[in-house]
Amino acid sequence: MKTHDERIAEMTFASVYPHYIAKVEKKGRTKQELHQVIEWLTGFDEHQVQAQIDAKVSFKTFFEQAILNSNAHLITGLICGYRIEEIDNPLTQKVRYLDKLVDELAKGKKMEKILRNS
Template structure:
């Protein structure tokens, strides 16, 4: 699926710290925990709690966030639709990686079992 260059640029320049609280709120409203959010983020990016907090404090952009990440080799198994885009069809790697993160947080909020989320 083709995203526009403006869309990709907007995502690249967005800070992880601006979106992170929304991830936490979303899952806590559904009875999941901040620790579970950290677990899925660590699975996807290899960031432990300390490094994740450092990235939040530094207000890094998603571009920097994913440049520093060691993406899980099974990340490509994250499929489906998020924000109107079919993840496996997104052509811009950074936009696809951000949507991977959105999708696994969404799956967590929807009550999916952790072993299914952590493919």
Template sequence: MKTTQEHHDRIAKMTFASVYPHLLAKVEKKGRTKDELHQVIQWLTGFNNKHLQQLIEEKATYETFFQKAKLNPNAHLITGVICGYRIEEIDNPTTKQARYLDKLVDELAKGRKMDKILRKG
């Protein structure tokens, strides 16, 4: 699917606080833990638990969330299709980073090994 400016704007304006409960529910439903979810988020963004909680409390938008993140240098290794979009073809940085997070959470929920999710080998 091709992304549009409206799609990019919608992603940028979503708050991390509104998405986080869905991410957590998705992984817990499949037997994974909150700690594993936080490990994946920290790997991608550099945010520790305290910083994540602050971003949730201040209702940071995805745009702000990813602007404050120190994206992992190996994030570019996250490829494939998520939500109908091929990650490698997304040209908007915020949308691409949001899809990186979606893809990592999806892999976690599907039971993939943490080393593979964190692109260690």
């Protein structure tokens, strides 16, 4: 049986992306704001994100190709019952960083706070 971390690694970014859009748009945020958050975390602009979706890359590949923001470690708190800063698996932690940013966007947090610009 696959572990939680293995399932996350194999999941495609393309399979989760529509859920991110639906989540933020349902709360009155925009796809552009979602892309701003993704770009801040990964360095991928909108075209690069679309290329990742078209290629149906796994989260493992997605984050291997990403250039993680140097302030990503400032993303803390609970997501899906896990404390982000205590997640041992580096890939799972990066995926949870993204989940947390999407959550914060959907909850109406100000962009400066989400992007950890203090």
